[in-house]
Amino acid sequence: MISSSHENYFDLIGPYVLDAVDDNERTTIESHLLGCEICASEVAVLREALSSIAPSDDAANLDDLWTSISNTIEPKQNAGLAKIHPFPKQRTDSPGRQAAFIASVAAFVAIAAVSATTLVIDHNNPILSSNTKLQTQIIHNVANSPGHEYITLKSTNKRLYLQLLIAGNGVAYVTKSDLPSLGNSNTYQLWGISSSTISSISLLGSQTSGQVISIPKNSNFKELAVSQEPAGGSISPTTTPIVTVQF
Amino acid sequence: MASTPKSRSQEKQQSDYALLDDRQLVDLLRSGDELGLKEIFRRNSSMLHATANKVTRSSSAADEIVQEIFVKLWANPDSFDPDRGSLRSFLLVQAHRRSVDIIRSEQARTMRERRVDNAPTGRSASVEETALGRIELQSLTTAMKNLSDDERIAIELAYITGHTYHEVATILSVPDGTIKSRIRTGLRKIKETLDLNQRGVTDD
Ligand SMILES: [Zn+2]
Numbered sequence: 001m002i003s004s005s006h007e008n009y010f011d012l013i014g015p016y017v018l019d020a021v022d023d024n025e026r027t028t029i030e031s032h033l034l035g036c037e038i039c040a041s042e043v044a045v046l047r048e049a050l051s052s053i054a055p056s057d058d059a060a061n062l063d064d065l066w067t068s069i070s071n072t073i074e075p076k077q078n079a080g081l082a083k084i085h086p087f088p089k090q091r092t093d094s095p096g097r098q099a100a101f102i103a104s105v106a107a108f109v110a111i112a113a114v115s116a117t118t119l120v121i122d123h124n125n126p127i128l129s130s131n132t133k134l135q136t137q138i139i140h141n142v143a144n145s146p147g148h149e150y151i152t153l154k155s156t157n158k159r160l161y162l163q164l165l166i167a168g169n170g171v172a173y174v175t176k177s178d179l180p181s182l183g184n185s186n187t188y189q190l191w192g193i194s195s196s197t198i199s200s201i202s203l204l205g206s207q208t209s210g211q212v213i214s215i216p217k218n219s220n221f222k223e224l225a226v227s228q229e230p231a232g233g234s235i236s237p238t239t240t241p242i243v244t245v246q247f
Numbered sequence: 248m249a250s251t252p253k254s255r256s257q258e259k260q261q262s263d264y265a266l267l268d269d270r271q272l273v274d275l276l277r278s279g280d281e282l283g284l285k286e287i288f289r290r291n292s293s294m295l296h297a298t299a300n301k302v303t304r305s306s307s308a309a310d311e312i313v314q315e316i317f318v319k320l321w322a323n324p325d326s327f328d329p330d331r332g333s334l335r336s337f338l339l340v341q342a343h344r345r346s347v348d349i350i351r352s353e354q355a356r357t358m359r360e361r362r363v364d365n366a367p368t369g370r371s372a373s374v375e376e377t378a379l380g381r382i383e384l385q386s387l388t389t390a391m392k393n394l395s396d397d398e399r400i401a402i403e404l405a406y407i408t409g410h411t412y413h414e415v416a417t418i419l420s421v422p423d424g425t426i427k428s429r430i431r432t433g434l435r436k437i438k439e440t441l442d443l444n445q446r447g448v449t450d451d
Pocket residue numbers: 006009010032036037038039040
């Protein structure tokens with residue numbers, strides 16, 4: 001059993017970087033890394049060092065391997081939703097821990113799973129944005145839940161991004177974002193785009209970081225997009241999306 | 248500036264890709280450009296294959312691991328975050344981890360079988376003997392030369408054989424904490440040596 005002190009994790013970073021920890025330790029360290037910049041950057045630094053001394057077999061002829069890869073990959077247009085879309089992994093039988101977690105999130109956040117005509121969202125999320133400890137706890141839970149996935153929305157010039165950590169149950173957390181803060185009169189709004197409709201998923205507030213949202217179950221979104229809207233949100237986007245991701 | 252003039256030959260295009268950085272290449276994957284993936288393969292496959300081969304000691308397992316990594320990267324280029332490190336390091340982590348998972352499950356199977364028929368199969372013959380036998384001391388670069396033997400052996404055993412630090416400690420008959428700190432100190436030294444070399448070359 002590992003104690004929760006930072007020193008104990010820091011000690012394990014060397015072995016972790018070498019994949020020389022057992023599965024339990026790996027899981028524990030990875031949830032610590034989500035909340036600890038010191039350890040996370042140490043991992044990154046040591047991994048870079050390790051990758052510089054990785055062996056390489058220059059004699060190996062890997063042309064056949066490339067051919068095989070090239071024959072395996074699908075053209076992008078056909079890269080089916082099921083392959084990379086996290087939501088189909090959704091199961092009704094979620095473990096108790098996860099159910100409790102969702103309940104606790106729901107208690108603090110108005111979860112928006114809305115159609116284009118009903119918008120009922122607490123876009124300020126006051127408790128979450130002021131409680132980093134709770135945020136850290138939530139992100140740990142999401143990152144430990146089955147079927148979680150990171151998705152990054154980007155601007156067309158790739159300069160701006162917004163990263164979502166999405167649990168298998170559709171609860172999503174804005175883990176990173178460099179979208180600029182808006183004034184009080186504006187909000188960011190997340191949209192899900194399927195072949196025929198654009199649905200509002202959630203308002204993200206004037207500052208996107210730290211937001212917890214829920215993505216509707218069984219959504220067939222081909223694309224997610226964030227646009228800037230008047231505070232309170234819009235029924236459909238009124239501005240060009242700032243960041244997007246396609247599935 | 249990742250425009251790819253259609254009039255040029257494929258050869259020419261591929262050589263243009265050699266000038267692109269990680270971020271640009273991964274952007275190309277997003278837009279469905281297979282030549283971007285080919286360039287990433289050209290740069291990294293030998294290193295990935297050699298690492299997977301060293302750990303699994305199976306060229307065909309290494310083939311599968313490398314293929315799996317590139318197919319995944321193609322399907323989900325956003326899994327790579329250029330702000331968190333190099334593409335090389337990102338890919339290596341996957342290759343190594345997958346290799347370790349494979350030999351650990353192989354080891355578990357071998358142990359079970361061994362209880363039944365007592366056959367002296369590879370990995371379980373003698374943990375220490377086998378593990379040490381797999382180390383190839385000459386394989387490691389000058390960046391390792393500042394390490395003490397203890398540090399180097401701890402790192403090599405942990406990285407190449409798929410043993411946990413706890414198993415390495417058992418193999419070497421030292422406390423867990425000793426191995427953890429040898430590994431950390433060793434990795435730190437490697438990093439410092441690389442930093443020094445880099446400074447020497449780039450005159451930054
Ligand atoms: Zn830490």
